[in-house]
Amino acid sequence: MTATNIFVNLPTTDLERSKAFYEALGFRINPLFTDENAACVVLSDTIYFMVLTREYLGTFTDKQIIDPKTQAQVSIALTRDSREDVDVALAKGLAAGGSEPRPAQDYGFMYSRDLDDPDGNNLSFLFMEPAAAEQGPEAYMAQQGAGAQSTSA
Template sequence: MYQQMIFPNLPVADLAASKEFFTGLGYELNPAFSDDHTASVVVSDTIVVMLLDHERYADFAKKPIADATKSSQVLLALSAESRAKVDELVDTAFSLGATPAGDTQDHGFMYGRSFDDLDGHTWEIVWMDPAAIAG
């Protein structure tokens, strides 16, 4: 079966700071798709986040860039392999300058926490019990 990929493109005010933030979370940059205006952040084999400075982002999006610190346009949700990994990733994000984006959600079979990155984009990190997913 073909595995579709997703490439969320996010406008960032300070590309160098955003690169430091995401590599600090443990993600790698793909230099083949990165330059002075763009960083390709490899989250997994099928998820690559493209960070674009405002000038480069405007080449693709003809609408004004929203200020994600003041309005919400998207929630980026990522799965985690355990509750501990949720905490590890979110706590690391906070240590790198992220801010809380909501309360911890603990429903027993599902656990999640969220943060706003340096530009205000909201990331939700969620673990779900595989037995609950199976049914």
């Protein structure tokens, strides 16, 4: 079976601003699938964001296109290799015009920070302790002697 490619369609009111934002996060734009209506943001060999003007996104559905600044339809979580890498991603995104809608979440086994792009589309950057990913959060926290308690950073 060949790998499944994932394309996440995100609305924007300013395509050039969106391209600059995602490039500032370290992603590249695929020019072969980018024009005045859309930009293809390459996250990996199989995962892409298609940042589309609201008008163009509307041609793919009969449903209302929501305003991501006031409504959430999806939250996209992207892993990082360390807590520090999560903080670096947020710093880059904030410097590029993004905003942090809530405080960091530190669950002991997982550290997460949310970043809204300039249009309000939500990204979560997270680091999970490898042992917690393998054993499950409760077993990992029990080994740490802390129990599975949630705390905010």
